[in-house]
Amino acid sequence: MLAKENWHPGVLGIVASKIVHETGKPTIILNIDSETGEAKGSGRSIKAFNLFKHCNDVRGLFRHFGGHHMAAGMTLPIENISVLHEALNEAAKAIQETTDFYEEIEIEEECAIADISLEAIKEIDSLKPFGTENPRPAFLFSNVHPVESRAIGVDHAHLKLKVSQEDSLLDIIAFNYGGKAEALKSDSSVSVVGTLEINEWNGNKKPQLQLMDLDFQEAVILDKRTSELKKSDFSIKHATYVFFNKKNYAKYSKYVTKESQVILIGNIKDAEDLKLNTSSVLVDCPDSLELLKYTLEGNKEYELYCIFYANENNYLLGMPSREQFTKLYKFLAKHKSIDLKEKGALLSKYLNFDKSILKFIIRVFLEAGFVTIEDGLLNINAEVKKMDVADTQVYKQRKEKIKVEELLIYSSFNELTKLLKSLNQIPIEQ
Numbered sequence: 001m002l003a004k005e006n007w008h009p010g011v012l013g014i015v016a017s018k019i020v021h022e023t024g025k026p027t028i029i030l031n032i033d034s035e036t037g038e039a040k041g042s043g044r045s046i047k048a049f050n051l052f053k054h055c056n057d058v059r060g061l062f063r064h065f066g067g068h069h070m071a072a073g074m075t076l077p078i079e080n081i082s083v084l085h086e087a088l089n090e091a092a093k094a095i096q097e098t099t100d101f102y103e104e105i106e107i108e109e110e111c112a113i114a115d116i117s118l119e120a121i122k123e124i125d126s127l128k129p130f131g132t133e134n135p136r137p138a139f140l141f142s143n144v145h146p147v148e149s150r151a152i153g154v155d156h157a158h159l160k161l162k163v164s165q166e167d168s169l170l171d172i173i174a175f176n177y178g179g180k181a182e183a184l185k186s187d188s189s190v191s192v193v194g195t196l197e198i199n200e201w202n203g204n205k206k207p208q209l210q211l212m213d214l215d216f217q218e219a220v221i222l223d224k225r226t227s228e229l230k231k232s233d234f235s236i237k238h239a240t241y242v243f244f245n246k247k248n249y250a251k252y253s254k255y256v257t258k259e260s261q262v263i264l265i266g267n268i269k270d271a272e273d274l275k276l277n278t279s280s281v282l283v284d285c286p287d288s289l290e291l292l293k294y295t296l297e298g299n300k301e302y303e304l305y306c307i308f309y310a311n312e313n314n315y316l317l318g319m320p321s322r323e324q325f326t327k328l329y330k331f332l333a334k335h336k337s338i339d340l341k342e343k344g345a346l347l348s349k350y351l352n353f354d355k356s357i358l359k360f361i362i363r364v365f366l367e368a369g370f371v372t373i374e375d376g377l378l379n380i381n382a383e384v385k386k387m388d389v390a391d392t393q394v395y396k397q398r399k400e401k402i403k404v405e406e407l408l409i410y411s412s413f414n415e416l417t418k419l420l421k422s423l424n425q426i427p428i429e430q
Contacts, residue, residue: 001085003030003039013042013071018176020044022238024102026051026092032078038063039081043072046103054091058084070132105193105212108137113144113168116207121196138212141165142191149185151178159184159211163192171199174211179237182222183279183303189217220303221420223413229283229309231255236305239279242295244286248311252283271295279303285310285408288400292408293423306416308408312356314398315405320357325389327351328361329380332371338378360398367392 002019012029019027026049030041045051052067055074059065061084064075076084095101130136144163152160159174159181172192174180184190192214199208224233229248234241234255241262243249253262261278265271265286271294279302286292296304328351332338338347340362348358362378365371368387372379389395407419 001028001030001081001088003032003081005032005034007031009040013044016042016044020046020103021176030081037078038075039078040075043067043074045070048095048099048101049092054088057091058087068132105138106135107140107193110140110142113141113165113170116170116196118198118205118207121198121207124196136195138193138195140191140193141170143189143217144170144192145189146184149181151181153178163190170209171206172209172211177211180214183220186220186222188220191215191217216302219421221417222303222305223416224305224307225409226307226309229307233307236260236279236281239281239305240276241281241283243283244291245284245311248284248309265291265295268294276302279305281305281307283307283309285404287397287404289404289407289423296420296423304420310405310409314401315410317354317357319399319402320361324353324357325361328358329365329370332378332380336379339376340373340378341376360394363394364389364392367394
């Protein structure tokens with residue numbers, strides 16, 4: 001329920017319908033008139049929620065009220081808005097306990113594109129007038145393939161689509177589906193539901209489907225890999241942005257559009273608990289393929305935008321050689337109490353090590369017990385047990401990160417697609 005001053009009363013019902021479409025929730029939009037002390041507006045609903053009945057149950061809150069199952073118009077005192085909102089929410093909660101609370105599309109029949117003709121649509125039109133008690137029939141077309149896809153309109157909010165099935169083509173117009181244009185350019189299979197109409201342009205008449213809903217039949221993977229994150233990477237609406245790195249999450253999550261959500265996956269439990277109901281954007285690289293597998297598992301119905309930003313570039317730097325480990329150890333054996341904060345950069349330059357490689361070797365030595373750091377001073381540990389550096393967790397973790405970056409960042413798109421689908425347990429079409 002949304003209420004505000006100076007909203008144009010002529011568009012409130014249209015706006016309510018769009019919000020129902022976006023959220024699946026019954027919606028009431030009200031314009032507040034502070035001079036009269038009244039709020040006036042419109043509501044739209046879903047089949048599971050009889051808007052007229054539940055508003056009628058609290059009819060005393062309204063000065064004027066009328067409507068039916070799916071829509072209502074109303075005028076009420078401003079002070080009653082919150083009371084009405086609470087009453088309708090309580091009614092919705094009671095319904096949710098016994099039924100699925102979402103908007104349903106009643107499909108008249110599944111068709112093949114080849115079956116659609118101008119004559120067939122004219123026969124459907126003979127059933128007019130269409131309305132709440134006599135809705136325009138909706139038809140399902142399964143496993144069709146996008147041929148052309150482009151966002152249209154001033155703000156690219158809408159979609160113009162052409163799909164094929166065997167040798168037949170069908171034009172589709174989809175209002176408020178402009179955000180799907182890019183995903184529908186992939187070589188994917190989709191099912192579409194909508195109402196049939198005749199589109200006339202320059203004297204030519206063609207069958208056209210006005211889309212009500214679509215469903216991707218397989219994972220749609222979009223290649224957005226980059227070596228530098230930009231604000232524009234976070235502009236996708238109605239998506240879930242998935243971060244694996246805390247620093248990236250802290251730095252970039254503020255750029256995510258308010259219509260989207262942000263998730264930080266820090267461990268396997270976080271990944272197992274993730275249940276996506278939107279498109280998802282994998283912003284950075286996970287530390288392991290196992291973490292990515294649990295993140296993707298069971299979340300296969302939506303578009304997957306793959307950025308896979310890596311701020312360390314482990315793959316390009318590789319693993320230090322045994323000679324580098326030996327070189328640093330010998331240096332530390334001869335030089336005591338090295339101040340890493342003051343001398344770290346000089347040490348890196350002297351040994352001709354990349355700074356991140358130097359830090360990594362020191363972390364390995366710390367885990368192995370070869371060195372100690374106290375008050376920022378690095379020293380060799382005189383009493384140390386023999387240990388292979390390759391057995392340390394730090395070493396193994398870097399090795400896994402290199403493997404992850406190689407597979408996710410430096411693979412071809414075809415290789416990446418196969419990997420992600422295998423991790424997500426999705427059959428790969430040959």
